[in-house]
Amino acid sequence: MISRERILEAAARVYARHGFRGATTRLIAAEAGVNEVTLFRTFGSKGALLEAVLGPHSANVTPPELPAEPTDPEAELTTFVTASLENVRAMRPLLVHTMGEIEERPEAAEFACRGRHIFHDTITAYLRRLQSLGMANPDADVEAAAVMLTGTVMSDAIARSFVPEVYPPIEEAPARYVRCFLQMIGVKKNALTSVKKKSRTRIA
Amino acid sequence: MISRERILEAAARVYARHGFRGATTRLIAAEAGVNEVTLFRTFGSKGALLEAVLGPHSANVTPPELPAEPTDPEAELTTFVTASLENVRAMRPLLVHTMGEIEERPEAAEFACRGRHIFHDTITAYLRRLQSLGMANPDADVEAAAVMLTGTVMSDAIARSFVPEVYPPIEEAPARYVRCFLQMIGVKKNALTSVKKKSRTRIA
DNA sequence: AACGCAAGTAAGTAGGTGCTTGCATACGCG
DNA sequence: CGCGTATGCAAGCACCTACTTACTTGCGTT
Numbered sequence: 201m202i203s204r205e206r207i208l209e210a211a212a213r214v215y216a217r218h219g220f221r222g223a224t225t226r227l228i229a230a231e232a233g234v235n236e237v238t239l240f241r242t243f244g245s246k247g248a249l250l251e252a253v254l255g256p257h258s259a260n261v262t263p264p265e266l267p268a269e270p271t272d273p274e275a276e277l278t279t280f281v282t283a284s285l286e287n288v289r290a291m292r293p294l295l296v297h298t299m300g301e302i303e304e305r306p307e308a309a310e311f312a313c314r315g316r317h318i319f320h321d322t323i324t325a326y327l328r329r330l331q332s333l334g335m336a337n338p339d340a341d342v343e344a345a346a347v348m349l350t351g352t353v354m355s356d357a358i359a360r361s362f363v364p365e366v367y368p369p370i371e372e373a374p375a376r377y378v379r380c381f382l383q384m385i386g387v388k389k390n391a392l393t394s395v396k397k398k399s400r401t402r403i404a
Numbered sequence: 405m406i407s408r409e410r411i412l413e414a415a416a417r418v419y420a421r422h423g424f425r426g427a428t429t430r431l432i433a434a435e436a437g438v439n440e441v442t443l444f445r446t447f448g449s450k451g452a453l454l455e456a457v458l459g460p461h462s463a464n465v466t467p468p469e470l471p472a473e474p475t476d477p478e479a480e481l482t483t484f485v486t487a488s489l490e491n492v493r494a495m496r497p498l499l500v501h502t503m504g505e506i507e508e509r510p511e512a513a514e515f516a517c518r519g520r521h522i523f524h525d526t527i528t529a530y531l532r533r534l535q536s537l538g539m540a541n542p543d544a545d546v547e548a549a550a551v552m553l554t555g556t557v558m559s560d561a562i563a564r565s566f567v568p569e570v571y572p573p574i575e576e577a578p579a580r581y582v583r584c585f586l587q588m589i590g591v592k593k594n595a596l597t598s599v600k601k602k603s604r605t606r607i608a
Numbered sequence: 609a610a611c612g613c614a615a616g617t618a619a620g621t622a623g624g625t626g627c628t629t630g631c632a633t634a635c636g637c638g
Numbered sequence: 639c640g641c642g643t644a645t646g647c648a649a650g651c652a653c654c655t656a657c658t659t660a661c662t663t664g665c666g667t668t
Contacts, residue, residue, distance in 0.1 A: 296504050301423070380548050
């Protein structure tokens, strides 16, 4: 049963490159180094195979987390955004094809939306916590702010590859987004670096 | 030569629904109420037809504008964002398919990127103008802010339809995004209703 | 009437695509 | 050994897809 795994991986790659329509069973089989018949014997149909590849793919994602007790919003958010960006970037090809074909294959919708949901909820919860701790402007529009950060991350991860000129350099981007974001929700700089200091300082 | 127009419109619709791969010449011809042969006689090939539909489509877009001389940033930006959102939303199906197939059809890239570029440049220029008029924080990260607003608009226009729960109600969204955005770049509320009241400012 | 031209009709080609069938081969295990 | 199970291989089926060819029809101009 080694084939199963190889087929799944190959299918993910081919699907990412060509989309569902372009991902022919012949191509997938070749990429897996497996006979096309094996593919049908193992999964039954092309549709079932694609479900088998998208399902786990959306399940086994371990999303970045934000601390329940914020201490250094700028650092924490930067780490979070950096990790999320990498996450989304890794699934970009799959995502972008799935989005295009979502009306024809609604079963892929969950895969396309899960990450976004998690990101949004995580940010929202964190923001509320900041507010209740008096670390963020209590009048800030938490919902809209969360949507904007989510949109920024998705947009960067997805569109940077074909419109690179407009984006900040990839290594600066997360920090700059976060700094803008902090402005937006009224977090004063160094609000509590004094509270808990770590031995390491990060570069500005 | 009535056929030409009808084929172009039909092709746009079918392409929007099914993507390039899914938009078969038979489907397009049927949608146009035209014989399939006519399609080939008029455009030569499926690829040429699709170029003919995407080219003009990206050219005849009249993008929303922002005034060269800002007077009421909140109102002006809200109008701008509202219009842009509607614009992008209208091309969403086409956009989303094109993005998915951009690697296989690079000639569609310009279509997919043009709007984004224009939006970004317009916002950036406007922001700089605000800064130079002292209406926005001179230390604001204009580039990052512009990217974030662009990302927000694209994300809302594209993803709202399959993740509606996380977005603000459609009629509130632009105003709320803009208010967050103003926070981000340090535009004080009524920054210049007061100016108007107090005295005349000289023209730059 | 004669002509040109846009469009339709019918048929076909060459290749791709999802999926099936029948049969041969290898490996592991009692 | 014998048997089941996984896999490979060759061929094929029915259908789709882009595109072509050859011929016809209708309409406007001269």
